[in-house]
Amino acid sequence: MLKLCLKSLVELTGNKYISKGIAAFTSSKFSRFLIPIFTSVYKLNKEDMRYPPASYESLQALFTRQLKPGIRTIDNHPSSAVSPVDGIINDYGSIRDGMTISVKNQQLSISELLGGESHAADYNNGSYIVVYLSPHHYHRIHSPVNGQISDSRTLGGKSYPVNNFGLKYGTRPLTTNYRKITEIDTHGKNKCAVIKVGALNVNSIHVTYQSDKLEKGEEMGFFSFGSTVILLFTQLSFSMISLNQSIKVGERIGHFG
Incomplete structure:
Protein backbone atom coordinates (compact mmCIF):
# COMPACT_ATOMS: atom_id res chain seq x y z
CA MET A 1 0.00 0.00 0.00
CA LEU A 2 2.81 2.42 0.89
CA LYS A 3 4.56 1.73 -2.41
CA LEU A 4 1.29 2.37 -4.27
CA CYS A 5 0.79 5.69 -2.44
CA LEU A 6 4.34 6.79 -3.20
CA LYS A 7 3.98 5.82 -6.85
CA SER A 8 0.73 7.84 -7.03
CA LEU A 9 2.55 10.86 -5.59
CA VAL A 10 5.25 10.59 -8.26
CA GLU A 11 2.57 10.30 -10.96
CA LEU A 12 0.93 13.46 -9.61
CA THR A 13 4.13 15.45 -10.01
CA GLY A 14 4.12 14.56 -13.73
CA ASN A 15 0.66 16.07 -14.25
CA LYS A 16 0.88 18.77 -16.93
CA TYR A 17 -1.47 21.15 -15.11
CA ILE A 18 0.53 20.98 -11.90
CA SER A 19 3.71 21.46 -13.92
CA LYS A 20 2.22 24.50 -15.65
CA GLY A 21 1.21 25.99 -12.33
CA ILE A 22 4.68 25.52 -10.86
CA ALA A 23 6.32 26.95 -13.99
CA ALA A 24 4.02 30.00 -14.03
CA PHE A 25 4.62 30.79 -10.38
CA THR A 26 8.40 30.30 -10.35
CA SER A 27 8.85 32.49 -13.44
CA SER A 28 6.73 35.32 -12.01
CA LYS A 29 7.86 38.23 -9.84
CA PHE A 30 5.74 36.81 -7.02
CA SER A 31 8.35 34.08 -6.52
CA ARG A 32 11.10 36.57 -5.68
CA PHE A 33 10.47 36.26 -1.96
CA LEU A 34 11.63 32.62 -2.21
CA ILE A 35 15.06 33.54 -3.61
CA PRO A 36 16.84 34.09 -0.24
CA GLU A 47 30.81 33.19 -5.64
CA ASP A 48 30.14 31.35 -8.91
CA MET A 49 27.09 33.40 -9.88
CA ARG A 50 27.35 36.03 -12.58
CA TYR A 51 25.09 38.32 -10.52
CA PRO A 52 24.18 38.37 -6.81
CA PRO A 53 20.97 36.52 -5.85
CA ALA A 54 18.99 39.70 -5.16
CA SER A 55 19.45 40.76 -8.81
CA TYR A 56 17.22 38.01 -10.21
CA GLU A 57 13.60 38.84 -11.02
CA SER A 58 12.18 35.38 -10.28
CA LEU A 59 13.07 32.03 -8.77
CA GLN A 60 13.40 30.55 -12.26
CA ALA A 61 15.79 33.32 -13.29
CA LEU A 62 17.98 32.36 -10.34
CA PHE A 63 17.68 28.68 -11.17
CA THR A 64 18.79 29.22 -14.78
CA ARG A 65 21.57 31.65 -13.80
CA GLN A 66 24.84 31.92 -15.69
CA LEU A 67 28.30 31.63 -14.18
CA LYS A 68 30.90 34.35 -13.94
CA PRO A 69 32.95 34.35 -17.16
CA GLY A 70 36.02 32.14 -16.86
CA ILE A 71 34.99 30.56 -13.55
CA ARG A 72 35.21 27.03 -15.05
CA THR A 73 38.38 25.67 -16.63
CA ILE A 74 37.75 23.49 -19.69
CA ASP A 75 40.12 20.55 -20.17
CA ASN A 76 41.59 21.24 -23.61
CA HIS A 77 43.32 17.95 -24.41
CA PRO A 78 42.29 17.12 -28.01
CA SER A 79 41.17 13.56 -27.16
CA SER A 80 39.35 14.30 -23.91
CA ALA A 81 35.64 14.48 -23.13
CA VAL A 82 34.48 16.71 -20.31
CA SER A 83 31.49 17.02 -18.04
CA PRO A 84 28.76 19.11 -19.69
CA VAL A 85 27.23 20.11 -16.34
CA ASP A 86 27.82 20.64 -12.65
CA GLY A 87 26.33 17.63 -10.88
CA ILE A 88 26.74 14.25 -9.21
CA ILE A 89 27.85 11.12 -11.09
CA ASN A 90 24.97 8.67 -10.64
CA ASP A 91 26.39 5.87 -12.73
CA TYR A 92 28.82 5.05 -15.54
CA GLY A 93 30.07 2.02 -17.38
CA SER A 94 30.07 0.07 -20.64
CA ILE A 95 27.25 -0.60 -23.08
CA ARG A 96 27.20 -4.31 -23.81
CA ASP A 97 25.58 -6.48 -26.47
CA GLY A 98 22.31 -6.46 -24.56
CA MET A 99 22.19 -2.73 -25.37
CA THR A 100 21.26 -1.83 -21.81
CA ILE A 101 22.81 0.34 -19.13
CA SER A 102 22.44 0.06 -15.37
CA VAL A 103 21.40 3.17 -13.43
CA LYS A 104 20.69 2.85 -9.70
CA ASN A 105 20.19 -0.91 -10.23
CA GLN A 106 17.67 -0.34 -13.03
CA GLN A 107 18.35 -1.81 -16.47
CA LEU A 108 17.59 0.80 -19.11
CA SER A 109 17.25 0.13 -22.83
CA ILE A 110 19.48 2.26 -25.06
CA SER A 111 16.95 1.83 -27.87
CA GLU A 112 14.12 3.17 -25.69
CA LEU A 113 16.31 5.96 -24.39
CA LEU A 114 17.31 7.14 -27.89
CA GLY A 115 14.02 6.44 -29.65
CA GLY A 116 14.79 3.41 -31.80
CA GLU A 117 17.22 0.61 -32.56
CA SER A 118 18.72 2.46 -35.51
CA HIS A 119 19.85 5.25 -33.20
CA ALA A 120 21.15 2.84 -30.57
CA ALA A 121 23.27 0.62 -32.85
CA ASP A 122 26.21 3.03 -33.01
CA TYR A 123 26.71 2.90 -29.25
CA ASN A 124 26.91 -0.87 -28.82
CA ASN A 125 30.12 -1.67 -26.90
CA GLY A 126 30.50 2.02 -26.13
CA HIS A 136 21.79 23.22 -5.64
CA HIS A 137 23.57 23.01 -8.97
CA ILE A 149 25.84 18.09 -34.54
CA SER A 150 24.65 15.20 -36.69
CA ASP A 151 21.14 14.80 -35.26
CA SER A 152 18.78 16.33 -32.71
CA ARG A 153 15.31 15.25 -31.62
CA THR A 154 12.76 15.48 -28.84
CA LEU A 155 11.13 12.47 -27.20
CA GLY A 156 8.79 11.70 -24.33
CA GLY A 157 5.73 13.31 -22.83
CA LYS A 158 5.23 13.50 -19.09
CA SER A 159 8.18 14.11 -16.81
CA TYR A 160 8.61 12.62 -13.36
CA PRO A 161 11.28 13.41 -10.76
CA VAL A 162 14.72 12.07 -11.60
CA ASN A 163 16.05 12.01 -8.04
CA ASN A 164 16.36 8.76 -6.06
CA PHE A 165 12.68 8.96 -5.06
CA GLY A 166 11.52 9.36 -8.65
CA LEU A 167 13.83 6.63 -9.96
CA LYS A 168 12.49 4.20 -7.38
CA TYR A 169 8.77 4.94 -7.71
CA GLY A 170 8.40 6.49 -11.16
CA THR A 171 7.71 4.72 -14.45
CA ARG A 172 11.23 4.42 -15.94
CA PRO A 173 11.68 8.22 -15.88
CA LEU A 174 15.06 8.28 -17.61
CA THR A 175 13.74 6.51 -20.71
CA THR A 176 10.19 7.89 -20.80
CA ASN A 177 10.51 11.48 -19.54
CA TYR A 178 10.42 14.45 -21.90
CA ARG A 179 13.97 14.70 -23.24
CA LYS A 180 16.04 16.40 -25.91
CA ILE A 181 18.81 14.44 -27.60
CA THR A 182 21.77 15.97 -29.41
CA GLU A 183 24.20 13.68 -31.23
CA ILE A 184 27.66 15.04 -31.99
CA ASP A 185 30.25 13.64 -34.40
CA THR A 186 33.71 14.40 -33.05
CA HIS A 187 36.64 15.33 -35.23
CA GLY A 188 38.14 11.93 -34.39
CA LYS A 189 35.16 10.16 -36.04
CA ASN A 190 33.67 9.11 -32.71
CA LYS A 191 30.12 9.94 -31.70
CA CYS A 192 28.59 11.32 -28.52
CA ALA A 193 24.89 11.55 -27.57
CA VAL A 194 23.94 14.24 -25.05
CA ILE A 195 20.57 13.24 -23.60
CA LYS A 196 18.97 15.99 -21.56
CA VAL A 197 16.19 14.57 -19.35
CA GLY A 198 13.61 16.95 -17.88
CA ALA A 199 11.99 16.59 -14.47
CA LEU A 200 8.87 18.68 -15.22
CA ASN A 201 7.18 18.51 -18.59
CA VAL A 202 6.48 22.17 -19.36
CA ASN A 203 9.37 23.68 -21.33
CA SER A 204 11.86 22.24 -18.90
CA ILE A 205 14.69 21.97 -21.45
CA HIS A 206 15.82 24.89 -23.58
CA VAL A 207 18.37 24.71 -26.42
CA THR A 208 20.67 27.72 -26.93
CA TYR A 209 23.30 26.67 -29.48
CA GLN A 210 23.23 28.70 -32.70
CA SER A 211 25.40 26.54 -34.96
CA ASP A 212 25.80 22.85 -35.73
CA LYS A 213 29.48 23.15 -34.84
CA LEU A 214 30.28 22.98 -31.14
CA GLU A 215 33.43 23.62 -29.17
CA LYS A 216 34.15 21.77 -25.96
CA GLY A 217 32.65 23.77 -23.07
CA GLU A 218 30.35 25.81 -25.31
CA GLU A 219 26.85 26.31 -23.90
CA MET A 220 24.21 24.07 -25.50
CA GLY A 221 21.14 24.85 -23.40
CA PHE A 238 36.97 6.85 -18.36
CA SER A 239 39.49 8.80 -16.30
CA MET A 240 39.64 8.85 -12.49
CA ILE A 241 35.95 9.23 -11.72
CA SER A 242 33.75 7.47 -9.18
CA LEU A 243 30.10 7.01 -8.26
CA ASN A 244 28.50 9.84 -6.27
CA GLN A 245 31.42 12.11 -7.15
CA SER A 246 30.71 15.81 -7.57
CA ILE A 247 31.85 17.09 -10.95
CA LYS A 248 31.90 20.48 -12.65
CA VAL A 249 31.60 21.73 -16.21
CA GLY A 250 34.85 21.27 -18.11
CA GLU A 251 36.40 18.61 -15.89
CA ARG A 252 37.72 15.60 -17.78
CA ILE A 253 35.59 12.46 -17.58
CA GLY A 254 37.54 10.37 -20.09
CA HIS A 255 39.43 10.24 -23.35
CA PHE A 256 38.96 8.77 -26.82
CA GLY A 257 41.33 6.21 -28.26
Whole structure:
Protein backbone atom coordinates (compact mmCIF):
# COMPACT_ATOMS: atom_id res chain seq x y z
CA MET A 1 0.00 0.00 0.00
CA LEU A 2 2.81 2.42 0.89
CA LYS A 3 4.56 1.73 -2.41
CA LEU A 4 1.29 2.37 -4.27
CA CYS A 5 0.79 5.69 -2.44
CA LEU A 6 4.34 6.79 -3.20
CA LYS A 7 3.98 5.82 -6.85
CA SER A 8 0.73 7.84 -7.03
CA LEU A 9 2.55 10.86 -5.59
CA VAL A 10 5.25 10.59 -8.26
CA GLU A 11 2.57 10.30 -10.96
CA LEU A 12 0.93 13.46 -9.61
CA THR A 13 4.13 15.45 -10.01
CA GLY A 14 4.12 14.56 -13.73
CA ASN A 15 0.66 16.07 -14.25
CA LYS A 16 0.88 18.77 -16.93
CA TYR A 17 -1.47 21.15 -15.11
CA ILE A 18 0.53 20.98 -11.90
CA SER A 19 3.71 21.46 -13.92
CA LYS A 20 2.22 24.50 -15.65
CA GLY A 21 1.21 25.99 -12.33
CA ILE A 22 4.68 25.52 -10.86
CA ALA A 23 6.32 26.95 -13.99
CA ALA A 24 4.02 30.00 -14.03
CA PHE A 25 4.62 30.79 -10.38
CA THR A 26 8.40 30.30 -10.35
CA SER A 27 8.85 32.49 -13.44
CA SER A 28 6.73 35.32 -12.01
CA LYS A 29 7.86 38.23 -9.84
CA PHE A 30 5.74 36.81 -7.02
CA SER A 31 8.35 34.08 -6.52
CA ARG A 32 11.10 36.57 -5.68
CA PHE A 33 10.47 36.26 -1.96
CA LEU A 34 11.63 32.62 -2.21
CA ILE A 35 15.06 33.54 -3.61
CA PRO A 36 16.84 34.09 -0.24
CA ILE A 37 15.14 30.98 1.18
CA PHE A 38 16.10 28.87 -1.85
CA THR A 39 19.66 30.23 -1.76
CA SER A 40 20.02 29.39 1.92
CA VAL A 41 18.29 25.99 1.97
CA TYR A 42 20.18 24.65 -1.05
CA LYS A 43 23.43 26.42 -0.14
CA LEU A 44 23.96 27.96 -3.57
CA ASN A 45 27.50 29.05 -4.35
CA LYS A 46 27.17 32.83 -4.60
CA GLU A 47 30.81 33.19 -5.64
CA ASP A 48 30.14 31.35 -8.91
CA MET A 49 27.09 33.40 -9.88
CA ARG A 50 27.35 36.03 -12.58
CA TYR A 51 25.09 38.32 -10.52
CA PRO A 52 24.18 38.37 -6.81
CA PRO A 53 20.97 36.52 -5.85
CA ALA A 54 18.99 39.70 -5.16
CA SER A 55 19.45 40.76 -8.81
CA TYR A 56 17.22 38.01 -10.21
CA GLU A 57 13.60 38.84 -11.02
CA SER A 58 12.18 35.38 -10.28
CA LEU A 59 13.07 32.03 -8.77
CA GLN A 60 13.40 30.55 -12.26
CA ALA A 61 15.79 33.32 -13.29
CA LEU A 62 17.98 32.36 -10.34
CA PHE A 63 17.68 28.68 -11.17
CA THR A 64 18.79 29.22 -14.78
CA ARG A 65 21.57 31.65 -13.80
CA GLN A 66 24.84 31.92 -15.69
CA LEU A 67 28.30 31.63 -14.18
CA LYS A 68 30.90 34.35 -13.94
CA PRO A 69 32.95 34.35 -17.16
CA GLY A 70 36.02 32.14 -16.86
CA ILE A 71 34.99 30.56 -13.55
CA ARG A 72 35.21 27.03 -15.05
CA THR A 73 38.38 25.67 -16.63
CA ILE A 74 37.75 23.49 -19.69
CA ASP A 75 40.12 20.55 -20.17
CA ASN A 76 41.59 21.24 -23.61
CA HIS A 77 43.32 17.95 -24.41
CA PRO A 78 42.29 17.12 -28.01
CA SER A 79 41.17 13.56 -27.16
CA SER A 80 39.35 14.30 -23.91
CA ALA A 81 35.64 14.48 -23.13
CA VAL A 82 34.48 16.71 -20.31
CA SER A 83 31.49 17.02 -18.04
CA PRO A 84 28.76 19.11 -19.69
CA VAL A 85 27.23 20.11 -16.34
CA ASP A 86 27.82 20.64 -12.65
CA GLY A 87 26.33 17.63 -10.88
CA ILE A 88 26.74 14.25 -9.21
CA ILE A 89 27.85 11.12 -11.09
CA ASN A 90 24.97 8.67 -10.64
CA ASP A 91 26.39 5.87 -12.73
CA TYR A 92 28.82 5.05 -15.54
CA GLY A 93 30.07 2.02 -17.38
CA SER A 94 30.07 0.07 -20.64
CA ILE A 95 27.25 -0.60 -23.08
CA ARG A 96 27.20 -4.31 -23.81
CA ASP A 97 25.58 -6.48 -26.47
CA GLY A 98 22.31 -6.46 -24.56
CA MET A 99 22.19 -2.73 -25.37
CA THR A 100 21.26 -1.83 -21.81
CA ILE A 101 22.81 0.34 -19.13
CA SER A 102 22.44 0.06 -15.37
CA VAL A 103 21.40 3.17 -13.43
CA LYS A 104 20.69 2.85 -9.70
CA ASN A 105 20.19 -0.91 -10.23
CA GLN A 106 17.67 -0.34 -13.03
CA GLN A 107 18.35 -1.81 -16.47
CA LEU A 108 17.59 0.80 -19.11
CA SER A 109 17.25 0.13 -22.83
CA ILE A 110 19.48 2.26 -25.06
CA SER A 111 16.95 1.83 -27.87
CA GLU A 112 14.12 3.17 -25.69
CA LEU A 113 16.31 5.96 -24.39
CA LEU A 114 17.31 7.14 -27.89
CA GLY A 115 14.02 6.44 -29.65
CA GLY A 116 14.79 3.41 -31.80
CA GLU A 117 17.22 0.61 -32.56
CA SER A 118 18.72 2.46 -35.51
CA HIS A 119 19.85 5.25 -33.20
CA ALA A 120 21.15 2.84 -30.57
CA ALA A 121 23.27 0.62 -32.85
CA ASP A 122 26.21 3.03 -33.01
CA TYR A 123 26.71 2.90 -29.25
CA ASN A 124 26.91 -0.87 -28.82
CA ASN A 125 30.12 -1.67 -26.90
CA GLY A 126 30.50 2.02 -26.13
CA SER A 127 30.32 3.85 -22.80
CA TYR A 128 27.80 5.84 -20.77
CA ILE A 129 27.76 8.22 -17.83
CA VAL A 130 24.78 9.66 -15.94
CA VAL A 131 25.03 13.01 -14.12
CA TYR A 132 22.24 14.23 -11.82
CA LEU A 133 21.68 17.94 -11.19
CA SER A 134 20.08 18.78 -7.84
CA PRO A 135 18.43 22.16 -7.09
CA HIS A 136 21.79 23.22 -5.64
CA HIS A 137 23.57 23.01 -8.97
CA TYR A 138 24.16 25.39 -11.84
CA HIS A 139 21.70 24.25 -14.54
CA ARG A 140 23.23 25.19 -17.88
CA ILE A 141 24.50 22.50 -20.24
CA HIS A 142 27.74 22.62 -22.23
CA SER A 143 29.24 20.51 -24.99
CA PRO A 144 31.40 17.64 -23.72
CA VAL A 145 33.41 17.46 -26.97
CA ASN A 146 34.52 19.37 -30.04
CA GLY A 147 32.44 18.34 -33.02
CA GLN A 148 29.47 18.79 -35.32
CA ILE A 149 25.84 18.09 -34.54
CA SER A 150 24.65 15.20 -36.69
CA ASP A 151 21.14 14.80 -35.26
CA SER A 152 18.78 16.33 -32.71
CA ARG A 153 15.31 15.25 -31.62
CA THR A 154 12.76 15.48 -28.84
CA LEU A 155 11.13 12.47 -27.20
CA GLY A 156 8.79 11.70 -24.33
CA GLY A 157 5.73 13.31 -22.83
CA LYS A 158 5.23 13.50 -19.09
CA SER A 159 8.18 14.11 -16.81
CA TYR A 160 8.61 12.62 -13.36
CA PRO A 161 11.28 13.41 -10.76
CA VAL A 162 14.72 12.07 -11.60
CA ASN A 163 16.05 12.01 -8.04
CA ASN A 164 16.36 8.76 -6.06
CA PHE A 165 12.68 8.96 -5.06
CA GLY A 166 11.52 9.36 -8.65
CA LEU A 167 13.83 6.63 -9.96
CA LYS A 168 12.49 4.20 -7.38
CA TYR A 169 8.77 4.94 -7.71
CA GLY A 170 8.40 6.49 -11.16
CA THR A 171 7.71 4.72 -14.45
CA ARG A 172 11.23 4.42 -15.94
CA PRO A 173 11.68 8.22 -15.88
CA LEU A 174 15.06 8.28 -17.61
CA THR A 175 13.74 6.51 -20.71
CA THR A 176 10.19 7.89 -20.80
CA ASN A 177 10.51 11.48 -19.54
CA TYR A 178 10.42 14.45 -21.90
CA ARG A 179 13.97 14.70 -23.24
CA LYS A 180 16.04 16.40 -25.91
CA ILE A 181 18.81 14.44 -27.60
CA THR A 182 21.77 15.97 -29.41
CA GLU A 183 24.20 13.68 -31.23
CA ILE A 184 27.66 15.04 -31.99
CA ASP A 185 30.25 13.64 -34.40
CA THR A 186 33.71 14.40 -33.05
CA HIS A 187 36.64 15.33 -35.23
CA GLY A 188 38.14 11.93 -34.39
CA LYS A 189 35.16 10.16 -36.04
CA ASN A 190 33.67 9.11 -32.71
CA LYS A 191 30.12 9.94 -31.70
CA CYS A 192 28.59 11.32 -28.52
CA ALA A 193 24.89 11.55 -27.57
CA VAL A 194 23.94 14.24 -25.05
CA ILE A 195 20.57 13.24 -23.60
CA LYS A 196 18.97 15.99 -21.56
CA VAL A 197 16.19 14.57 -19.35
CA GLY A 198 13.61 16.95 -17.88
CA ALA A 199 11.99 16.59 -14.47
CA LEU A 200 8.87 18.68 -15.22
CA ASN A 201 7.18 18.51 -18.59
CA VAL A 202 6.48 22.17 -19.36
CA ASN A 203 9.37 23.68 -21.33
CA SER A 204 11.86 22.24 -18.90
CA ILE A 205 14.69 21.97 -21.45
CA HIS A 206 15.82 24.89 -23.58
CA VAL A 207 18.37 24.71 -26.42
CA THR A 208 20.67 27.72 -26.93
CA TYR A 209 23.30 26.67 -29.48
CA GLN A 210 23.23 28.70 -32.70
CA SER A 211 25.40 26.54 -34.96
CA ASP A 212 25.80 22.85 -35.73
CA LYS A 213 29.48 23.15 -34.84
CA LEU A 214 30.28 22.98 -31.14
CA GLU A 215 33.43 23.62 -29.17
CA LYS A 216 34.15 21.77 -25.96
CA GLY A 217 32.65 23.77 -23.07
CA GLU A 218 30.35 25.81 -25.31
CA GLU A 219 26.85 26.31 -23.90
CA MET A 220 24.21 24.07 -25.50
CA GLY A 221 21.14 24.85 -23.40
CA PHE A 222 19.69 24.91 -19.90
CA PHE A 223 17.14 23.25 -17.63
CA SER A 224 14.31 25.21 -16.03
CA PHE A 225 13.80 22.60 -13.32
CA GLY A 226 15.56 19.56 -11.83
CA SER A 227 17.23 17.33 -14.32
CA THR A 228 19.67 14.65 -15.44
CA VAL A 229 22.13 14.39 -18.34
CA ILE A 230 23.06 11.02 -19.84
CA LEU A 231 26.07 10.85 -22.14
CA LEU A 232 26.65 7.97 -24.55
CA PHE A 233 29.95 7.50 -26.38
CA THR A 234 30.90 5.14 -29.18
CA GLN A 235 34.39 4.83 -27.71
CA LEU A 236 35.59 6.39 -24.47
CA SER A 237 37.91 5.29 -21.68
CA PHE A 238 36.97 6.85 -18.36
CA SER A 239 39.49 8.80 -16.30
CA MET A 240 39.64 8.85 -12.49
CA ILE A 241 35.95 9.23 -11.72
CA SER A 242 33.75 7.47 -9.18
CA LEU A 243 30.10 7.01 -8.26
CA ASN A 244 28.50 9.84 -6.27
CA GLN A 245 31.42 12.11 -7.15
CA SER A 246 30.71 15.81 -7.57
CA ILE A 247 31.85 17.09 -10.95
CA LYS A 248 31.90 20.48 -12.65
CA VAL A 249 31.60 21.73 -16.21
CA GLY A 250 34.85 21.27 -18.11
CA GLU A 251 36.40 18.61 -15.89
CA ARG A 252 37.72 15.60 -17.78
CA ILE A 253 35.59 12.46 -17.58
CA GLY A 254 37.54 10.37 -20.09
CA HIS A 255 39.43 10.24 -23.35
CA PHE A 256 38.96 8.77 -26.82
CA GLY A 257 41.33 6.21 -28.26
